[in-house]
Amino acid sequence: MRVILVALAAILFLSPTSQAQTSTIQEVLQTHGDVIAKGSRKTIGPAIDAIAASGIPQAQSVLQTWQAKDMWRRKSDGLFFAAKEVAKKTYLLTDFDTGEPVGEFDKKDLKQLKPNSGVRALIGVALVQFQLSDPDPVRRLAALTAIQRDPETSHLAPLRASIDGETDPAIKARKQELETLLTISFDTDEAARIAAIDRISSDISLDTRATLNTLLTTTRKVAPGDMPASENVATVLTPGTDALTAPDAYALLTAQKLAPALVPANEQRIALSQNIQGGKVGGVPIASLNTDAARARAYARLVADGKAPAHPTAEQVTASLAAHSFFDAYVEPSKPVTDAAAKALSGIETRVGVNQALDLVLDGVSLASIFFLAAIGLAITFGVMGVINMAHGEFIMMGAYTGYVVQQLVPNYTVSILIALPLAFAVTFAAGVVMERLVIRHLYNRPLETLLATFGISIALQQVAKNIFGTQARPLTAPGWLDSAWVMNDVVSISYIRIAIFVLALIFLGVFLFIMKRTRLGLETRAVTQNPRMAASMGINPDKVNMLTFGLGSGIAGIAGVAIGLFAKVTSELGSDYIVQSFMTVVVGGVGNIWGTLAGAAMIGFLQKGIEWMNPSNTLAAQTFMIIFIIIFIQFRPRGIIALKGRAAGD
Known part of the structure; x- marks a missing residue:
């Protein structure tokens, strides 16, 4: 029994929890006091390492205080404190170990430690091991960002140690990804590096490619x-x-x-x-x-x-x-590591190529939807009615300026856009009706005169816009939820504005088909287009139908202007930037056919993006080549991609 009691006493005596702390952070600081006070980057390393490795809870606070230039040394006894100025040249000192204030001292009795940028960088490296396990997730993310920006061998061990205790799944995943990259770059175990390379062999991120390319330098x-x-x-x-x-x-x-x-x-x-x-x-x-x-x-x-x-x-x-x-x-001495990196990078480059093709397709779809949205109104006025309206671009411009004016009155961008879309339709619908009543109705079946008249109207509308809004571009700001982009990976992304325009184009495709196929206006429009005299004999008023149809095409152009203005500069020349593409879209697709307009927009959009991809430094050349191709295309297929059949084709 006596032996057991002695053994228990020995265990309790030797237990770490029963021992008083044998050292304080002040003792560690005093051990390296002269080096710390000198503050030389060449000699400060061991002192910083000793503080970081001390295992004392106050070590992180000391390093942060030192880095912030808030650590002072009392001249009388050489002790270090955190200090805060409470009056002119008077500082309140706080003990690092207890956190308690020790009194106010005059500045002449103290010496401030001012680490230079090099010493602060070393302190920052030492703080990483604390920040990676900091209770505040913001600080943990900041530490990961700092490591990712400037990785070092010393970061690997504390990063690994922090992974198991990480409670946030997103941060833990990021730590694991970063640990893999640091393992590839800095681990001394060749097998571990090769295994890490195998783990990221399907990852196409920029960080992965940069890490592997570094190995193959x-x-x-x-x-x-x-x-x-x-x-x-x-x-x-x-x-x-x-x-x-x-x-x-x-x-x-x-x-x-x-x-x-x-x-x-x-x-x-x-x-x-x-x-x-x-x-x-x-x-x-x-x-x-x-x-x-x-x-x-x-x-x-x-x-x-x-x-x-x-x-x-x-x-x-x-x-x-x-x-x-x-x-x-x-530069990497290990041949197995470079072989693994080369093999992984080869597979990654193949995936990058596939994703680049996908990104190009998405860009083509985005541009095609913009062209279709700009041309769908023209598909009605030109494709269905046969009116060459050179002022169609100015209706797009009027819609964009309508959105701008609404945003000046309604500061909430989401609400303003919801108001601007129907209002732009109403404004341009009315403008189209006025234009049709005053000019177009007198020029039906006279294409040259119509072209010249509408061209003059377009110039006049541009000048009116300059007189009202000036020549400076006006902002049409998208709502906050459209600011960012849908990012699939480091290669493929598309902005939410482009997605919204694509959805809007699909909506108007459906609206157009519904109007033309399921409404009385659509039926009468098709009847008047095919045979005005026969339609009139059936009780249809051709003048009224033409007026409403032209107004409908103009109204849709106004809505397109609001959408285009969200990413393009709203100026008086906005419409002229899209009028050529709009006519090409309608003509190439097939005059009088909405599906042809859609096909024409797709062909022109993909063609332009493809040429830009082959010559990314010269977008003007891409547009020139596109126009040349379209001219050649029309020579072989003058009726467009989807040509009308029957009696309408001969009109």
């Missing part, structure tokens, strides 16, 4: 004799090929002092001119120095006499190149 090297076995060779180079020209190869030799340097021709001529004696240079008459061979002999004599630096002959250069091995070597 090469440097050009040269070595005497055969290829050194210690190098991780990426490519063996042969002097005299496109990959490595002979002059470049010899320059590598001379740069590493493996061969004598070549003397430039101008320096050889200078040496010859400086050593003319008795009409000769190196025993060769000046009159004979009219060939390269003669100049080479004279220069060789000067070299032999020690009057000029040696210049290797062509045979010596060839021999030097043959005696050395040239190669590109990976």
